[in-house]
Structures are given as C-alpha cells and as structure tokens.
Amino acid sequence: xxxxxxxxxxxxxxxxxxxxxxxxxxxxxxxxxxxxxxxxxxxxxxxxxxxxxxxxxxxxxxxxxxxxxxxxxxxxxxxxxxxxxxxxxxxxxxxxxxxxxxxxxxxxxxxxxxxxxxxxxxxxxxxxxxxxxxxxxxxxxxxxxxxxxxxxxxxxxxxxxxxxxxxxxxxxxxxxxxxxxxxxxxxxxxxxxxxxxxxxxxxxxxxxxxxxxxxxxxxxxxxxxxxxxxxxxxxxxxxxxxxxxxxxxxxxxxxx
Amino acid sequence: xxxxxxxxxxxxxxxxxxxxxxxxxxxxxxxxxxxxxxxxxxxxxxxxxxxxxxxxxxxxxxxxxxxxxxxxxxxxxxxxxxxxxxxxxxxxxxxxxxxxxxxxxxxxxxxxxxxxxxxxxxxxxxxxxxxxxxxxxxxxxxxxxxxxxxxxxxxxxxxxxxxxxxxxxxxxx
Numbered sequence: 001x002x003x004x005x006x007x008x009x010x011x012x013x014x015x016x017x018x019x020x021x022x023x024x025x026x027x028x029x030x031x032x033x034x035x036x037x038x039x040x041x042x043x044x045x046x047x048x049x050x051x052x053x054x055x056x057x058x059x060x061x062x063x064x065x066x067x068x069x070x071x072x073x074x075x076x077x078x079x080x081x082x083x084x085x086x087x088x089x090x091x092x093x094x095x096x097x098x099x100x101x102x103x104x105x106x107x108x109x110x111x112x113x114x115x116x117x118x119x120x121x122x123x124x125x126x127x128x129x130x131x132x133x134x135x136x137x138x139x140x141x142x143x144x145x146x147x148x149x150x151x152x153x154x155x156x157x158x159x160x161x162x163x164x165x166x167x168x169x170x171x172x173x174x175x176x177x178x179x180x181x182x183x184x185x186x187x188x189x190x191x192x193x194x195x196x197x198x199x200x201x202x203x204x205x206x207x208x209x210x211x212x213x214x215x216x217x218x219x220x221x222x223x224x225x226x227x228x229x230x231x232x233x234x235x236x237x238x239x240x241x242x243x244x245x246x247x248x249x250x251x252x253x254x255x256x
Numbered sequence: 257x258x259x260x261x262x263x264x265x266x267x268x269x270x271x272x273x274x275x276x277x278x279x280x281x282x283x284x285x286x287x288x289x290x291x292x293x294x295x296x297x298x299x300x301x302x303x304x305x306x307x308x309x310x311x312x313x314x315x316x317x318x319x320x321x322x323x324x325x326x327x328x329x330x331x332x333x334x335x336x337x338x339x340x341x342x343x344x345x346x347x348x349x350x351x352x353x354x355x356x357x358x359x360x361x362x363x364x365x366x367x368x369x370x371x372x373x374x375x376x377x378x379x380x381x382x383x384x385x386x387x388x389x390x391x392x393x394x395x396x397x398x399x400x401x402x403x404x405x406x407x408x409x410x411x412x413x414x415x416x417x418x419x420x421x422x423x424x425x426x427x428x429x
Contacts, residue, residue: 042413046405053409056330060358129358133329136361136429140404 012183028054094236123191179229306366
C-alpha cells in the first residue's frame with residue numbers, strides 16, 4: 001500500500017500510456033455522441049455505458065501518466081491542441097452512421113483486446129494491475145460489437161451494405177492501433193510489452209479474419225503510413241476536440 | 257478525473273486522545289466501513305460488495321490505511337465513496353488514509369452472501385453468466401438477457417419468462 005508510483009523503467013512508457021489513453025478517450029467521446037439518438041433504447045443505454053467505461057479507462061491511464069510526469073490528468077486530457085493527441089487514425093473518421101460505429105467498435109475492440117493481453121503480465125505493476133481490471137470490462141464491449149456485427153452482416157435490408165461500406169472506409173486504418181511506438185524495443189526489453197506491435201497486429205488479424213470471412217465481409221488491408229498513424233488528425237477530430245474541450249475552455253481553471 | 261487517494265487530517269484535538277491509546281482493531285475499522293453504503297446500490301454496504309481490500313492499523317501511531325477496490329475503473333460514484341469512507345473513519349480518531357487501487361481486482365465473487373441477499377431483496381439478481389441467471393422475484397431460470405448494459409456500469413438487464421417481470425443482475429466480472 002504505497003501511494004507513489006515507482007520510477008518508469010523506460011521513457012517509452014509515457015508514449016505507450018498517452019497513445020492508449022488517447023485511444024480510449026477519443027472512442028469514448030465518439031460513442032457518447034449516441035446518447036439519446038441510438039437506434040434502440042437499449043442501445044442508448046449500452047453506448048452510454050460503453051462510453052463511460054472507455055472514459056474511465058482513459059482517466060485511469062491519464063492518471064498514471066500524470067503521476068509519472070508530475071502533472072494533472074485533466075490538463076493532459078483537455079489542455080492540448082488537436083495536433084498533440086496521439087490516438088490512432090482508425091478513430092479519426094467521425095461518428096458516422098450506426099454501421100460505421102459498429103464496424104469501428106468491432107475493429108478497435110478486437111485490436112485493443114490483443115494489446116491489453118500483451119500488457120497484462122507486464123513488468124510495471126501500476127499498468128499491469130490497471131490492465132488486469134480493464135480486460136474484465138472490455139469483454140462485454142467485444143460481445144456487444146460482435147453481436148451487432150453478426151446482426152448487420154445477416155441483415156437483408158440496408159444493414160449489410162452499410163456495414164460493408166463502413167468496413168471498406170475504416171479497413172485501411174484499422175491496424176493503426178498497432179503502429180510501432182518510438183521507444184517500443186525498450187518496452188519489450190523491460191517486459192512491459194510482451195511483443196512488438198507488429199507481432200500483435202498479426203495476432204489480431206488471426207483473431208478477426210475467420211469472423212469476417214464467415215460473414216463474407218472485407219478484410220482490413222495493410223496499414224497505410226504507419227509512421228504517421230497517430231498524427232495528422234483531420235477535420236472530424238478537430239470538430240470532436242472542439243466539443244469535448246468546450247466547457248473546459250469556457251472557463252479555464254474553474255473548479256467543480 | 258480526480259487524483260485518487262485521500263489524505264484526511266484529523267482534528268488536532270482528537271490526536272491527543274490517541275496518544276498512548278491502544279491502536280484500533282481491524283474489526284472495529286471494518287464495522288465502521290460496513291455503515292458506508294454504495295451510492296448506486298444503497299441497500300448494500302461497500303464491505304458486503306467486497307470493495308474493501310487490505311486494512312492496516314499502524315501498531316505505533318494507530319494510523320489507519322484502507323484499500324478501496326473500484327467495482328469498475330470508471331465508476332462515477334468512486335469519489336463519493338472515497339469521501340464517505342474517509343469521513344466515517346475519521347470519526348474513529350486516528351489519521352486515515354484511503355487508497356484506491358487495482359492491486360486486487362474487484363470481482364463479483366467478492367460480494368458476500370449477505371450482500372447477495374440484500375441485492376436480491378431489491379430485485380437485483382446474483383452475478384452469473386447470462387444462461388445461469390435466476391429471476392430475483394420468482395427464482396425461475398427461464399430468463400433472457402436483454403442487454404449487458406444497464407443503469408449502472410455493474411448491472412445488466414434481463415426478463416423473466418415465468419413471472420414476466422424485467423429485472424437487473426450484477427454483471428459478472
């Protein structure tokens with residue numbers, strides 16, 4: 001029961017925490033846009049609950065980062081310019097329709113699950129402990145995404161073509177979750193990350209391809225521009241950033 | 257996104273009373289914690305929910321340290337629970353430290369039998385995989401899962417085919 005976090009074994013840890021926190025933060029905010037307008041009442045509740053989980057994961061990851069850096073988690077979450085966020089390009093397409101949301105959740109949840117598995121036994125206890133807890137929650141997100149993927153893929157109305165269109169739009173960016181991180185070899189060396197990100201990408205493709213093939217859905221092509229995968233956020237993210245920082249910017253330094 | 261871990265300074269007047277006194281027993285601390293209810297499940301205490309990890313009372317100073325295990329990482333009630341724990345324990349006298357931790361992951365297996373009974377009385381079924389959930393009203397196993405996502409992060413929505421009532425269940429994690 002110590003209140004302090006041990007010194008980080010590598011500088012790459014901060015990049016890893018920031019990329020994961022920003023991923024969870026951005027997908028959480030995107031999902032929260034469905035609150036009140038989802039196709040079914042149960043989905044209003046489900047998407048809101050999933051968004052709440054993801055924002056909670058982001059808060060905890062920003063909290064670890066803030067303790068390493070001696071800063072404030074809210075400042076990391078809200079006080080950066082859009083270009084300083086390090087979420088992956090898969091999450092930069094805007095909310096889109098319901099099929100787009102399900103396709104994004106399926107691709108992201110399956111990738112995030114592989115990434116979490118590779119961190120759960122890791123050599124830095126504060127992260128490994130948090131990941132151990134997060135994994136138990138993410139299981140329900142995967143069940144939800146897979147059930148909806150199945151439902152839309154079997155739909156003989158507009159659901160299936162919309163799902164295919166969404167997977168074709170998101171596919172080229174799906175693997176950006178696994179874009180190599182700057183100090184990644186040091187993270188692997190320190191036992192924090194079990195294997196290099198590109199190995200994790202292979203595991204992820206092995207996991208999802210049978211599901212997509214069974215439904216005759218398009219497989220994600222190879223990742224475009226892996227070195228820019230967490231940079232160059234476009235207009236949809238700038239709009240989202242304007243939304244999620246608006247209250248903070250309206251009265252900087254306000255306390256609640 | 258509050259910084260976790262609350263340090264409570266106890267009224268200086270009380271500190272004097274502690275000096276020379278025997279440190280409190282763990283069970284005294286646990287009994288006080290058993291009076292703190294979950295804000296989202298007010299029929300159950302945080303002790304019965306299994307949210308208390310290790311309790312340590314310093315043999316020399318009498319200072320109390322308590323581990324709090326969040327049910328979900330993003331539980332919005334957590335800050336309220338931390339404050340409630342800190343203020344209830346502050347009444348005991350010695351300095352108090354509450355640490356929110358994932359060192360021990362909270363799981364639904366940690367809910368005590370009396371916690372499960374209190375939940376059932378309020379119409380919330382015991383945690384089980386969807387095909388093993390039983391209706392808290394009539395006990396039937398002929399139930400369907402409506403959604404894994406309910407009114408709070410820790411609950412799912414179900415329907416009983418026998419008594420035709422909707423109900424909630426604790427989501428197994």
